Amino acid sequence: MTADLKIGAILKSNGQCRFTVWGPELDSVELELVSPQKDTVLMQKSEDGYWTTTVENVAAGTQYFYRVNQSEDLRPDPASFYQPEGVHGPSAVVDLSQYQWSDDGWKNIPWQDYVIYEVHIGTFTKEGTFEAAIAQLADLKALGITAIEILPVAQFPGDRNWGYDGVFPYATQNSYGGPEGFKRLVDACHREGLAVILDVVYNHFGPEGNYTGCFGPYTTDKYNTPWGNAINFDDTWSDGVREYCIENALYWLREFHVDGLRLDAIHAIYDFSAKHVLAELAEEVAKLSDQLGKPLYVTAESDLNDTRIIRSPEQGGFALQAQWCDDFHHALHTLVTGERYGYYHDFGTCEDLATAIRDRFVYSGKFSPFRRRRHGNDATDLPSHQFIVCAQNHDQIGNAKGCDRLSKLIPFDALKLTAAVLLTSPYIPLLFMGEEYGEVAPFNYFIDHSDPELVKAVYEGRKREFREAHGFGEPAPAHEVSTFEASKLNWDSRRSGHHKTLLDFYRRLLELRRQLQLSTPSYSADIDIKVARDRDQEVIVYQRSLPDGPLLFLMNFQQAVTTIELEAPQQPWQLKLDSAATEWNGPGSSLPETIAEAQTLELPPLSFTLYAVA
Structure with missing residues (x-):
């Protein structure tokens, strides 16, 4: 299957390894093997900007860099499959075909049967690894979960991060257990009958360890995102960048047997090409789905309330499987908490939640006081299973004042009410890890950047965001280890008291969801x-x-x-x-x-x- 990969270090069974990197405007690229053997190999350029060479007698684990334009600096591979020493270290050759899968009989499950459980690997368990997460899968299956959604695992700086600061989209985070560990987790999920969705980021690169600019125009200054320059999908040399991202999506689905992808913040994916990159990505995933003989699902996070994301190409849409529906969360959250800051200003009545339950969007073209303009379009003709809803998620907790979960904000009876509204809704429900037993640990924003100036900039930026959103208060220092440690789940608490009662209540709700066929698609x-x-x-x-x-x-x-x-x-x-x-x-x-x-x-x-x- 790895023969389908165009870039990266592709190790063949005969010990040959083909190294390919994209750099359309470079004058020269040299492969520098640094361990265990040392060698320098001049690479050849194709007409479409790809530099390639094949080396004999290469073993898995071989470490390498690229030297561009005869620079003194060595750079890791933008399509590295593994960064054993982190974002600034050498790339490592991985034998992608080595793992012996045990999920041949797994054919995914129907989309409408998905009950999604959002997991951050680093805080899901005390150990914070793929291997440790496997021990919790049986409990999730017994609860009634059918799919886990894993926050980004692409290599980020240091050992702790939400995952959205990734800079090597193909490399699996070393501190979590690397590519082998991730494959074991996916395999274990499938043995338990659980599907796996992976969160991927195609709207920006993180601020530390992003060496793509040394190779080519992976980003563009035509557009800005809240996190820096946008990824280049429609500017000069964008064909190579589009291929880089689309091939990355196929890489996770094919090489790691992932069942679906959640595209992060697609409102920050800018593309004015005649064919949007998301439509192209959906087409390629559909082809892979046919090839593998199982459904593969691509979903999108978006706050645009724009149904083009999920409509068919015949209707001018991108044909993604489903999209997140923030309006449901906001309408429910404001009712149970009474909070009205920021975008919550647009919500707060039972009419809002009733509209969200019936019509998908509360704002489907009407004026939004928060945005001070009209927002959204009509979704009432679309089936309910094309919308993913939640009562809590990593963003809504981690960007709230105090980074507190609902368990710290509302009484126990309101927690049960919130759970019931979510799990009996006509939509695809998503739970955030620990929600089912009323976890009280916060989900703080945390980083492990090595540059003190960047750490300071992140802290000041977070303080500014908090002042603008909440009017008071400061976030926990994102760089401190204690901020990360405080966010880890306390699994033992679910065994007693009101935590156990809430867990039993969630289990009963999910049982009723199955028995009463609440996942049956509905329309307004x-x-x-x-x-x-x-x-x-x-x-x-x-x-x-x-x-x-x-x-x-x-x-x-x-x-x-x-x-x-x-x-x-x-x-x-x-x-x-x-x-x-x-x-x-x-x-x-x-x-x-x-x-x-x-x-x-x-x-x-x-x-x-x-x-x-x-």
């Missing part, structure tokens, strides 16, 4: 939703049509008992879940087991109730 027409009012107190009441009959959802976001009038049902309703029940450490409730006639219901404070036809 399938949902009858309204906001009921009593003395200015709001609850959401909605019904959803499903193959086995309709469901009735009752949500009270008030911290007081709220009374509603319910019409007589066509068929009796049977109680399936009451978050206020004492078995869930709730205050108890008087809601009936069966509803067969019109009646008045008293909804407990901060409660969620689900009925199905008897």
Whole structure:
């Protein structure tokens, strides 16, 4: 399969290794082998800007650099598969075909059955490695998770980082366990019946260890992102850069058996070509999917509320599988926390959450007070499984004041209510690691840069962002080891007290999701939703049509008992879940087991109730 790779150090079974690097405007490139053998080899240039040479008797682990234009400086390979000594050290040859996979029978799972669990490898376990993560997979499977989404593992500076400062897109982070460790983790996931989504970053390079500029115009100053110059997808020599990124996507899917990709912040991927790079990427992934005989899914993080991302090419779209839907998170978050800073200013009512549940986007072309312009377009004709929603994720926690999870912001009953709204929604749900048992550790922003001036710049930038977003407070010092250590999960807490109760509640919700076929795709027409009012107190009441009959959802976001009038049902309703029940450490409730006639219901404070036809 590695024969499909055009760049990097491709090791063949006969001991030959083909080295290829892209540098369209360079005058010369030399391969410098530094360990275990030392040698200098002049490389040859093709018409399309690729420099290549083949070397005999090369073993896996051989370390090398490139010398460009006879410079005194040696540079690592921009398409390095492994950086054993970090971002400034030599690249290492990897035998990509060496690992013996055990997942031949794995054919992925239907997209609509995905329940995603977002994982940061460094803080997921005490050890912070791929190997240590394997021990937790059985618990996730028992919970009802069907897929893990791993934050970026491309090589970043130092040993600790969120992963979005990666500078070697093909190299698997050395401190996590390198390429071999990642393959073992993916293989173990498949043995447990878990799919794997990998977060990849094609909108920028990190600020330390990015040597791509020494080789060619990988970035462009035509556009700026919040993290620096944008990656060059439509400027001079952009063909090579597009190939670099698209081949990288295929590399993870093919060589590491990853089942899907999450494209980070695509609103910062700028491309005014006749064919957008994301459309081209989706086409190439579809071809690989056919070749491998299993579905491969590409999803996108975007705050644009733009359905072109997921619409078909015939509709002018990019044909990605799904996109994140921030509006759902913001509408839910503001209701349970009362926070209104930053973009939360646009949300805060039950009508907003009701719209998000029914219509995907709250802002589908209407005026956004936060942006001070109209925002979004209509998504009501698209199936619900093309949207990924969450109540928490790494960004929403790590960029909030205090970097606190909901478990530190809202009472226990509100945590249950939030979980139920998320996991019974018609969308693809995403949980952030530890959410299921009410983890209280923050998820701080952390770095391990080696340049003191860069460390200072990051700290000052974070302080400025916090002042602008929150009006007060300062973030934890990102460079300190204690900031990283404080973000690690406390797995033992899930075994007792309200943590265990919450874990059991999540497990029950995911069981109901399967039993009641809540993953069945829906459209706006399938949902009858309204906001009921009593003395200015709001609850959401909605019904959803499903193959086995309709469901009735009752949500009270008030911290007081709220009374509603319910019409007589066509068929009796049977109680399936009451978050206020004492078995869930709730205050108890008087809601009936069966509803067969019109009646008045008293909804407990901060409660969620689900009925199905008897």
